[in-house]
Amino acid sequence: MELGLVSNHVSPQSLSLPPPPGMLTFNLLGVPLVGADVCGFSEQTEEELCVRWTQLGAFYPFTRNHNAIDQKPQDPPVFSPRARSAMKQSLLLRYSLFPLLYTLFHRAHTHGHTVARPLLFEFPKDVRTYGIDRQFLWGKSLMVTPVLDPGVDYVVGYFPQGLWYDYYTGDSIRSKGEELRLKAPLEHINLHLREGAVVPTQRPNTTLFVSSGQPLHLVSSLSEDGSAGGELFWDDGESIDTLETDQYAHIVFTVVKNTMTSEVLHDHVEASYITVETASFYGVKAEPTRVTVNSQDAAFSYRANQVLTVTDLGLNLSQNFTISWI
Known part of the structure; x- marks a missing residue:
């Protein structure tokens, strides 16, 4: 993929993180693989700053913890156990979302789409999104609301009109276009899924090479009418020109009328090693009595917050496969 790469050197100052507008600007200019040096390049960082920056940096399209040669180490092991745990958690979260990120880069390469996207791109009629540079989207559906200020355990985020789901729990938010105060302890970065998405995720591991062979978990955030859609682009992650040489897999996922279907648009040997282990559906309004996978009964659970x-x-x-519930 011809993506381009830009890393910005940013100095840590007074525990305030640089907001994401530079990253968003580069995406608008057609350079999606971009990110600032996590924890800052020069001057000495601080623990809280580095934790929050690592959480934000986990959602830079390009992320690295990097500083000047004469500065003290700032990688996770030099900090307290709590900080290390928080940073590890955010990096594993990034690894788990790699199937989504890789698919977004495919779209950027083939169609000129953005990877990190300002809210105004998806909600052009909502003038309140025009000045928002402290939140952003991955693609059209995953909204990131990072903590950028010191000493707080909450963050205020704007939710455009519609149905949103907490990425971690599936709890729903029906917004009229409003700001909401979100809990944000040191270990947590807020992520929300916009209605109508199917997001492919993967069980994370200690390296991306190992993670890329792990089973998939599909997360569907259903619209009010119960529909959703998404896709996955997959290749070996190393070979060049896989699109031109047909060495890739492309799968489309659709949810409609209580049924998820997968359609393999293009198959390749790489995909045959990957399995779909679990699937979650946010916004299933009634508890099913039966779930079938390819017409065979399947094990399932249902929570009170309407998560199947x-x-x-x-x-x-x-x-191809189908997952249905009644």
């Missing part, structure tokens, strides 16, 4: 989770799937990614 189907487990032990073992589905081959390179073969």
